[in-house]
Amino acid sequence: MRELSLHILDIVQNSVKAQAKLVMIDIIINNGYLNLKIVDDGKGMSEDFLARVLDPFTTTRTTRNVGLGLPLLKQSAEMANGKFYIKSELNKGTEVFASYELDNIDRVPLGDIVSTIITLISPSIDFVWIYQIDDKKFVFDTREVTKELDGISIDSPEILIFLQEYLKENIESINGGNIIL
Numbered sequence: 001m002r003e004l005s006l007h008i009l010d011i012v013q014n015s016v017k018a019q020a021k022l023v024m025i026d027i028i029i030n031n032g033y034l035n036l037k038i039v040d041d042g043k044g045m046s047e048d049f050l051a052r053v054l055d056p057f058t059t060t061r062t063t064r065n066v067g068l069g070l071p072l073l074k075q076s077a078e079m080a081n082g083k084f085y086i087k088s089e090l091n092k093g094t095e096v097f098a099s100y101e102l103d104n105i106d107r108v109p110l111g112d113i114v115s116t117i118i119t120l121i122s123p124s125i126d127f128v129w130i131y132q133i134d135d136k137k138f139v140f141d142t143r144e145v146t147k148e149l150d151g152i153s154i155d156s157p158e159i160l161i162f163l164q165e166y167l168k169e170n171i172e173s174i175n176g177g178n179i180i181l
Contacts, residue, residue: 003111004036004100007076010069011038011096012120018042020093023120024128027113033082034100034107045088053086073098080107114167121163123154131171138170 008025015023020042028035045053054071073096074084082099100107117129121142129140145163146154153159 002108004034004076004108005111005113005116007069007073007098007108008036008038008113009116009119011073012040014069015040015042015094016125018044018094020125022126022128024130025117026130027110027132028130029102029133032102034102034110035097036099037095037097039093039095041093044090044092044094046090050086050088053088070096076100076106076108080104082107114164114171117167118160118164121155121160131174133174136174138174140167140170 012023012025015038018040020040022041024037024039026035026037028037054074070086077084077098077100081101081104084098086094086096088094113131117127117140120127123146125142126146127140127142131138131140142154149159154163
């Protein structure tokens with residue numbers, strides 16, 4: 001995948017299929033690295049499946065026989081002098097971590113992270129997104145937004161338009177007016 005935001009979308013779709021009710025996405029940039037961590041409270045994976053999950057021919061999909069998301073994420077992290085791991089426990093959830101040397105020529109760009117987060121918003125799953133650069137931090141929690149909406153659906157078009165602008169402004173504030181690519 002050409003952008004980290006697309007990897008995030010792919011991994012969170014796996015969380016949704018695993019019946020997660022809460023997904024936490026951390027993007028933390030410090031000490032010259034971009035670190036991505038996604039944690040869900042879904043069904044998790046058996047030890048046997050976890051041992052094979054990085055094999056491109058291991059997938060839970062019924063529409064095709066390959067699953068390239070995690071293997072490509074691991075490869076992209078390692079190519080950018082970073083690290084990758086995945087942990088999972090049956091009936092407890094899954095954690096995926098990838099780091100990228102920020103200035104590495106092989107680092108995939110972050111991409112349009114705001115649009116990715118907006119795409120993920122759903123009334124049936126709670127998301128917590130942390131975006132941090134050094135000591136500047138922005139936290140977006142759909143549980144708090146839903147509480148403030150007092151019955152209005154978080155995925156209504158007007159709310160999504162407002163949230164997209166809200167996320168964009170806060171990310172630009174954290175980035176000092178720039179978007180991290």
